Amino acid sequence: MPNSSPASFATRLNQAIADTGSVTCVGLDPRKASLPAPLRDNIQGDRPESWAAAYTQFCCEIIDVVKGIVPCVKPQAAFFEQLGPAGMVSLGEVIRYASAAGLVVITDGKRNDIGSTATAYADAYLGSPTHPGPWGSDSLTVSPYLGRDSIEPFVETCDARGGGIFVLVKTSNPGGGFLQDLKSGDQTIYQTVAGLVTELNTERLDADGYGPIGAVVGATYPAQLAELRQAMPHSILLVPGFGAQGGAADDVKPALDQNGRGAVVNSSRGIIFAHSRPEFAQKFGDANWHDAVRAATEEMNQQLRG
Amino acid sequence: MPNSSPASFATRLNQAIADTGSVTCVGLDPRKASLPAPLRDNIQGDRPESWAAAYTQFCCEIIDVVKGIVPCVKPQAAFFEQLGPAGMVSLGEVIRYASAAGLVVITDGKRNDIGSTATAYADAYLGSPTHPGPWGSDSLTVSPYLGRDSIEPFVETCDARGGGIFVLVKTSNPGGGFLQDLKSGDQTIYQTVAGLVTELNTERLDADGYGPIGAVVGATYPAQLAELRQAMPHSILLVPGFGAQGGAADDVKPALDQNGRGAVVNSSRGIIFAHSRPEFAQKFGDANWHDAVRAATEEMNQQLRG
Numbered sequence: 001m002p003n004s005s006p007a008s009f010a011t012r013l014n015q016a017i018a019d020t021g022s023v024t025c026v027g028l029d030p031r032k033a034s035l036p037a038p039l040r041d042n043i044q045g046d047r048p049e050s051w052a053a054a055y056t057q058f059c060c061e062i063i064d065v066v067k068g069i070v071p072c073v074k075p076q077a078a079f080f081e082q083l084g085p086a087g088m089v090s091l092g093e094v095i096r097y098a099s100a101a102g103l104v105v106i107t108d109g110k111r112n113d114i115g116s117t118a119t120a121y122a123d124a125y126l127g128s129p130t131h132p133g134p135w136g137s138d139s140l141t142v143s144p145y146l147g148r149d150s151i152e153p154f155v156e157t158c159d160a161r162g163g164g165i166f167v168l169v170k171t172s173n174p175g176g177g178f179l180q181d182l183k184s185g186d187q188t189i190y191q192t193v194a195g196l197v198t199e200l201n202t203e204r205l206d207a208d209g210y211g212p213i214g215a216v217v218g219a220t221y222p223a224q225l226a227e228l229r230q231a232m233p234h235s236i237l238l239v240p241g242f243g244a245q246g247g248a249a250d251d252v253k254p255a256l257d258q259n260g261r262g263a264v265v266n267s268s269r270g271i272i273f274a275h276s277r278p279e280f281a282q283k284f285g286d287a288n289w290h291d292a293v294r295a296a297t298e299e300m301n302q303q304l305r306g
Numbered sequence: 307m308p309n310s311s312p313a314s315f316a317t318r319l320n321q322a323i324a325d326t327g328s329v330t331c332v333g334l335d336p337r338k339a340s341l342p343a344p345l346r347d348n349i350q351g352d353r354p355e356s357w358a359a360a361y362t363q364f365c366c367e368i369i370d371v372v373k374g375i376v377p378c379v380k381p382q383a384a385f386f387e388q389l390g391p392a393g394m395v396s397l398g399e400v401i402r403y404a405s406a407a408g409l410v411v412i413t414d415g416k417r418n419d420i421g422s423t424a425t426a427y428a429d430a431y432l433g434s435p436t437h438p439g440p441w442g443s444d445s446l447t448v449s450p451y452l453g454r455d456s457i458e459p460f461v462e463t464c465d466a467r468g469g470g471i472f473v474l475v476k477t478s479n480p481g482g483g484f485l486q487d488l489k490s491g492d493q494t495i496y497q498t499v500a501g502l503v504t505e506l507n508t509e510r511l512d513a514d515g516y517g518p519i520g521a522v523v524g525a526t527y528p529a530q531l532a533e534l535r536q537a538m539p540h541s542i543l544l545v546p547g548f549g550a551q552g553g554a555a556d557d558v559k560p561a562l563d564q565n566g567r568g569a570v571v572n573s574s575r576g577i578i579f580a581h582s583r584p585e586f587a588q589k590f591g592d593a594n595w596h597d598a599v600r601a602a603t604e605e606m607n608q609q610l611r612g
Contacts, residue, residue: 078417111384124387134390143418147483184488192488
């Protein structure tokens with residue numbers, strides 16, 4: 001391992017936001033049925049290895065389009081795992097390609113476990129360009145159900161490697177409140193998790209006041225998003241639910257700090273499958289899917305700057 | 307996909323318990339530093355592919371020892387993921403080898419996500435011999451933080467494929483109560499999750515009264531284990547925390563039903579690294595690590611039958 005101290009994850013991500021003038025996070029969620037026709041047509045038989053190669057090509061070509069105009073990408077592990085082991089080989093290739101292109105990589109795995117098993121996940125997915133882990137990923141989404149001592153091993157790895165995590169606080173799905181909105185004493189469960197996140201960031205703040213423990217807060221609950229921006233002033237927020245899930249630009253602006261940083265807003269389907277969106281289908285279609293990705297990314301950048 | 311209806315996961319697992327006369331689940335948690343010396347000594351350099359090959363050999367040789375004397379194995383995804391993509395190729399090989407040996411496979415991934423992403427995880431890891439998924443796994447551990455609508459896609463795949471899930475209810479770690487023990491109204495969070503599990507099993511019961519939605523309840527909280535056995539009468543319980551984590555045979559017996567079924571008790575380190583246990587190290591040592599695995603498995607079987 002290099003002797004130099006790793007650069008803080010929050011510093012790197014906020015710098016990437018400043019460099020690109022964008023808070024758009026492009027979600028890499030490949031799905032067989034949604035791939036553009038030119039990629040689907042290349043599939044030999046129905047072998048996982050063929051689909052995995054198509055996923056790699058699809059995601060790497062998206063990365064070529066969006067690098068330099070967005071700060072980060074978020075590969076969704078589930079869709080790669082759905083192909084079996086060959087899909088995980090593709091995930092590894094996509095992460096390394098994105099990182100080499102200068103994008104911050106948020107691996108969306110919603111992992112967690114206890115003790116040394118949590119350490120294994122942290123070792124797998126947290127890192128930085130100077131202190132990379134086995135996958136070459138910068139950061140990971142992490143579930144809090146197993147409690148404080150399941151989060152702490154990730155925090156230790158953030159310190160050692162310069163990686164980051166995004167703890168699930170308030171998720172974007174309609175049923176997310178089943179546990180998250182339950183009230184115990186004065187606090188909801190999501191507020192309890194937010195309090196833990198803020199506590200863990202203390203003493204780990206960079207010059208801008210951000211720590212390595214980010215939080216997932218859905219765009220689909222704008223009131224809670226504003227509340228949680230206040231409750232977690234040291235966390236970069238990862239905001240899913242924009243676009244296809246219903247969140248609008250005005251809904252997510254409360255996530256940003258006064259400098260327009262401190263949050264990234266994810267869109268997956270709306271960008272990567274833009275060739276199928278009614279308003280883009282006629283103009284671009286499957287054959288010009290790269291142009292549709294570029295147009296959708298620039299549109300989202302514009303909406304979030306407005 | 308075959309036309310025949312898949313066999314219920316609970317039926318298959320309880321049958322495996324009856325066939326082997328054992329409720330022991332062998333946790334496959336390979337770790338570089340703990341592998342027996344003959345396997346560590348074979349590593350060429352420090353390449354992930356070399357370690358992955360060692361993990362495959364280690365786990366498959368354990369499977370050769372324990373098949374026929376335990377009903378199931380539980381590979382821990384985190385330790386395979388720690389090796390990067392090569393580790394996931396090893397995980398795939400280990401799952402298929404275990405399944406071909408007639409063992410029920412519980413993939414311990416503590417996965418979950420929302421909507422169609424949860425469906426992707428379910429598609430990846432749930433299945434049965436007649437209706438296998440991409441990994442060849444029977445079942446998956448699942449985190450409930452994202453709520454009811456994140457569990458339902460797994461239930462649908464259980465119905466279609468004959469697979470199962472184990473929802474995290476009360477975990478074995480010291481800090482597990484951080485959220486799980488919080489009380490909202492009359493119920494703790496873990497009781498709320500247990501209620502959801504029982505509700506989802508209803509209308510999915512096999513002839514013995516078990517459904518496909520199992521639950522993880524740690525051996526380290528014996529009082530809650532007895533309480534949760536009552537609260538989830540239709541769930542097979544997956545009980546971690548036995549042995550190295552402190553749970554004893556008397557602690558876990560309340561998990562079993564009157565026929566001695568309805569639960570499996572996991573041990574990882576205590577079995578797979580038995581060659582390092584003080585009481586076994588002198589008798590077996592690294593060279594005879596297979597014999598140590600066999601002795602530890604038979605010892606645990608005996609303790610749980612007593």
